[in-house]
Amino acid sequence: MKLSGAHIVWESLVREGVEVVFGISGGAVIHLYHALPEYPIHHVLMRHEQAAAHAADGYARATGKVGVCLATSGPGATNLVTGIATAHMDSSPMVAITGQVATPFIGKDAFQEVDITGITLPITKHNYLVTDINELAMTIKEAFYIARTGRPGPVLIDIAKDVQAAELEYEEPSEVSLPGYQPVLTMDTSQIKQAAHLINRAETPLILAGHGVILAGAEAELRQLAEKAQIPVVTTLLGISALPETHPLCLGMGGMHGEAYANQALQQADLVMALGCRFDDRLTGPVNTFIPRAKIIHVDIDPAEIGKNMMCDLPIVGDVGNVLQLLLPTVKAASHPAWLEQINEWRRESASRDILNQETDELVPQYVVRQIWHATGGQAIVVSDVGQNQMWEAQYFLHDRPRGLLSSGGLGTMGFALPAAIGAQMGHPDQMVWATVGDGGFQMNIQELATVVQERLPLKMAILNNGYLGMVRQWQQIFFEGRYSGTPLLGPDFAKVAQAYGISGLTVTEKPQVVPAIEQAMEVDGPVLIDFRIVQEENVYPMVAPGSAIHEMIRRPQLA
Amino acid sequence: MSKHTLIALMEDKPGVLNRVASLFRRRNFNIASLTVGHSETPGISRMTIVVDADHAGGIEQVEKQLYKLVNITKVSDVSHEPTVIRELALIKVHATAPTRAEIMQLVDIFRANVVDVSAESLTIEITGLEDKVDSLVQLLRPFGIKEMVRTGRVAMVRGSNGQTPPSANYSGFAMADGPKGRGLDLNKVS
Numbered sequence: 116m117k118l119s120g121a122h123i124v125w126e127s128l129v130r131e132g133v134e135v136v137f138g139i140s141g142g143a144v145i146h147l148y149h150a151l152p153e154y155p156i157h158h159v160l161m162r163h164e165q166a167a168a169h170a171a172d173g174y175a176r177a178t179g180k181v182g183v184c185l186a187t188s189g190p191g192a193t194n195l196v197t198g199i200a201t202a203h204m205d206s207s208p209m210v211a212i213t214g215q216v217a218t219p220f221i222g223k224d225a226f227q228e229v230d231i232t233g234i235t236l237p238i239t240k241h242n243y244l245v246t247d248i249n250e251l252a253m254t255i256k257e258a259f260y261i262a263r264t265g266r267p268g269p270v271l272i273d274i275a276k277d278v279q280a281a282e283l284e285y286e287e288p289s290e291v292s293l294p295g296y297q298p299v300l301t302m303d304t305s306q307i308k309q310a311a312h313l314i315n316r317a318e319t320p321l322i323l324a325g326h327g328v329i330l331a332g333a334e335a336e337l338r339q340l341a342e343k344a345q346i347p348v349v350t351t352l353l354g355i356s357a358l359p360e361t362h363p364l365c366l367g368m369g370g371m372h373g374e375a376y377a378n379q380a381l382q383q384a385d386l387v388m389a390l391g392c393r394f395d396d397r398l399t400g401p402v403n404t405f406i407p408r409a410k411i412i413h414v415d416i417d418p419a420e421i422g423k424n425m426m427c428d429l430p431i432v433g434d435v436g437n438v439l440q441l442l443l444p445t446v447k448a449a450s451h452p453a454w455l456e457q458i459n460e461w462r463r464e465s466a467s468r469d470i471l472n473q474e475t476d477e478l479v480p481q482y483v484v485r486q487i488w489h490a491t492g493g494q495a496i497v498v499s500d501v502g503q504n505q506m507w508e509a510q511y512f513l514h515d516r517p518r519g520l521l522s523s524g525g526l527g528t529m530g531f532a533l534p535a536a537i538g539a540q541m542g543h544p545d546q547m548v549w550a551t552v553g554d555g556g557f558q559m560n561i562q563e564l565a566t567v568v569q570e571r572l573p574l575k576m577a578i579l580n581n582g583y584l585g586m587v588r589q590w591q592q593i594f595f596e597g598r599y600s601g602t603p604l605l606g607p608d609f610a611k612v613a614q615a616y617g618i619s620g621l622t623v624t625e626k627p628q629v630v631p632a633i634e635q636a637m638e639v640d641g642p643v644l645i646d647f648r649i650v651q652e653e654n655v656y657p658m659v660a661p662g663s664a665i666h667e668m669i670r671r672p673q674l675a
Numbered sequence: 676m677s678k679h680t681l682i683a684l685m686e687d688k689p690g691v692l693n694r695v696a697s698l699f700r701r702r703n704f705n706i707a708s709l710t711v712g713h714s715e716t717p718g719i720s721r722m723t724i725v726v727d728a729d730h731a732g733g734i735e736q737v738e739k740q741l742y743k744l745v746n747i748t749k750v751s752d753v754s755h756e757p758t759v760i761r762e763l764a765l766i767k768v769h770a771t772a773p774t775r776a777e778i779m780q781l782v783d784i785f786r787a788n789v790v791d792v793s794a795e796s797l798t799i800e801i802t803g804l805e806d807k808v809d810s811l812v813q814l815l816r817p818f819g820i821k822e823m824v825r826t827g828r829v830a831m832v833r834g835s836n837g838q839t840p841p842s843a844n845y846s847g848f849a850m851a852d853g854p855k856g857r858g859l860d861l862n863k864v865s
Contacts, residue, residue: 232690236697241745244689261745295686295748419739423732 118285120248120278121150124212126285127255129154133183135541137161137170141187142227143214146279159541159570162562164191166534168198169560172207173535176521177496178542179332181208181262188214189227192273193234197528199269200238204525205353206326208267210258211239217277218246232273240268248281253288260291265298266417267330298416302441306431310388310412311445313429317386317410319454320346323369326353326524327391327415333436334358334517337390340439345450347458349377351392352509352524360513361493366458367513370398371659372506375469376461378657378665381406383457388412391435394424395525404664414438469656469671470510478626480504480579480649484511487549487577490633495547495575496521496539500532500556503585506655508551530559533576537563540572547575547637554580554606564616567642575636576644578609581651589654593669613644622646678707679734680758680830682838683722683741684714684749691746695722698744704737705730708827715837719748723829749838757833763802763826765790766812769819770797778818785811796821 118126124147128136135157140148151158161167164186171182182202186195192213202209216225232244241261243254251274258270314320328337337357341348341364348358349369358365369377381387387409392398399405402425413420413427414435421430431438471481484507487495498521499508505522514520521539523531536550557578567574579585588602610620619639623632623646636643657668685691692711699706705727714721728734738750770778775797782789782799785807791798801811805828812823832838 233693236694237701293745296745417743419736419743423736 117282120281121146123251125154127252131259136183136185137167138185139164141191143188143276164194165198166560166563168195169531169534170538171209172202173538174542175207177539183210185212189229192231201523201526201528202269203238206267208262209269210262211271213273215273215275218275235271239271242271244273246275248278248283256288257291302433307441315447319384320386321384322346322348323387323389324348324354324357325351325392327435328357331434331436336439343448344446356514356517356519359515368509372655375465375657379461380458382666384409386410390414393420400665477650480507481511483647486629488512495549498532498536498550500552501527501529502553503655504553504579529556533560533563549575551577555584568617574642578646579649580646581649609646619643624648677728679728679754681724682751685720686746687718687720694744710827725828753832758830760830762805762828764808765824767796767798767822768815
């Protein structure tokens with residue numbers, strides 16, 4: 116059957132199980148958009164291509180499926196760059212499709228031409244420029260295969276306009292053949308035995324659970340291992356929800372803004388089993404000061420991560436789920452009562468020092484996050500933005516739901532939350548999705564409020580509004596003599612902006628209004644925005660200063 | 676400074692050289708030399724890279740990052756294996772009647788070749804280890820070197836084995852005159 120290149124694209128996407136794409140059209144993709152209505156794929160029109168990429172990313176993080184975004188050539192493609200880099204840093208499976216000028220024009224500085232494959236080389240797992248319609252179907256099949264296998268990541272496909280317009284007798288592509296790409300599939304079981312030996316011998320063991328646990332869908336296996344051998348679990352930011360945060364063995368996030376007891380446990384452990392984590396600097400501080408007492412087992416699907424930032428005693432390359440399944444039978448049931456009691460003692464001390472005493476009349480952001488947690492029973496999908504709002508979300512909302520917190524960790528992209536929440540809601544139309552954001556990040560993609568309305572998404576948006584770029588202001592207060600250069604931030608009356616888009620908007624200025632506002636928002640059958648006017652100079656504690664070891668934390672100042 | 680010699684095999688797709696160079700730049704790996712060309716397999720290019728491993732945080736990290744590139748099929752660190760190492764240089768040296776004979780004596784001593792001659796110059800072609808090339812260059816400098824080009828190192832491990840990995844999936848490639856008698860059926864899909 117003769118099909119145009121544009122039809123072949125959609126045909127291929129349907130074969131890959133794609134149900135929704137996020138995009139903005141333009142000259143170089145007009146053929147694609149012309150063919151689209153003939154296919155059972157829902158298109159979400161975004162209002163900025165950066166948001167299209169974040170939405171595809173949010174969709175992927177929430178569902179585990181490959182997210183797809185679509186943009187035209189030139190500025191459309193370059194606008195995707197931040198979103199692609201965000202997905203790359205956090206290993207999100209994504210396929211970005213861009214139109215390109217027709218092949219005779221490539222390299223001639225044509226109208227809306229840009230070398231997007233050159234630009235995205237460092238921020239994609241792989242990318243393609245398709246100039247021959249015969250390669251189109253196989254390229255798309257390869258792209259999805261690469262995006263979703265091994266360590267997931269974004270793949271970009273740049274398709275020349277004349278390829279989209281050309282016609283071909285379409286044949287389903289044969290099996291993918293990539294001699295240079297062999298994601299690890301088989302295990303070396305001798306290392307499993309060594310790992311079990313180390314675990315069985317340890318007196319103060321700890322599991323450090325990263326994003327890899329969630330990507331592998333290995334939450335159940337992690338829980339079994341932790342419970343069998345009574346090993347406490349610290350997570351990275353992206354590992355949050357690998358173990359339900361209300362589980363007694365879960366210590367929550369560690370690192371620069373981890374609670375003190377999580378960092379103290381890390382520094383005192385005699386064995387750390389790192390699962391799907393890459394020892395990022397926000398977690399470790401200077402690597403020669405990190406987990407100094409521990410023997411380290413490093414499990415990761417990407418061999419290049421092993422030995423990149425930290426040397427380990429026992430490397431295991433493989434999918435975390437497979438590794439844990441092989442490991443479980445060989446690990447002895449055990450208990451470490453003294454170790455757990457020590458950790459509980461640290462927890463009690465943190466409760467009085469860093470975890471904000473909620474008995475204040477001021478409207479503090481930690482209280483807002485806590486109340487959203489209570490109201491949703493910890494079961495909502497939460498998307499955070501970046502900065503102080505992100506840290507408070509990680510600290511005060513205990514995420515039990517797997518894939519319950521979507522957050523830009525590696526790149527730390529402000530403006531991520533609203534579009535990613537759109538993607539998450541599209542992936543789970545029947546679930547409650549909350550976007551908790553700061554006033555700075557929210558303004559970066561505020562235009563997506565239109566998308567929320569156009570798609571009729573019942574998204575709940577909570578803005579922690581302090582009139583500052585909060586995290587930078589905190590650093591300026593602590594390290595830069597309190598000089599607030601470039602951080603005081605004027606914003607609009609967000610509730611009025613929401614109303615202008617046809618969204619219910621509420622403004623909360625006093626603490627007693629918080630709970631009623633949240634409850635009201637949850638009862639509204641549709642999108643709601645709440646502007647929480649919080650105290651302006653609240654800080655995230657504890658804080659590990661750059662260059663300090665993670666046990667050398669700046670603690671919340673004691674009140675006299 | 677520990678220099679390692681890597682041999683990398685990659686699919687001959689447009690932009691693959693760029694991918695490798697871009698990787699080395701953003702990971703801050705120091706390339707001492709890089710040369711690339713066809714291999715014995717159609718569709719596969721062979722790159723020889725000399726890299727400063729200490730600056731890179733270990734040669735293993737360089738190898739593993741290369742393997743992450745989808746088009747790379749094999750990477751080998753041959754620094755500690757018995758290898759044939761060669762570099763080729765063309766050197767255009769200022770030479771007139773009085774100095775020509777002396778220069779040609781040097782050419783003979785180094786078993787190099789004169790490949791061009793003019794009233795004022797000789798162009799010399801030399802192949803060998805980098806040290807050998809360096810030595811000739813040193814000796815020619817006083818005469819005045821007008822122009823020089825060096826290819827960078829190519830290397831091949833001694834013995835009867837080849838670089839092509841026996842368990843690779845070669846279903847996409849045609850085997851031209853494949854190496855016979857190696858006991859490897861490279862047409863078999865693994």
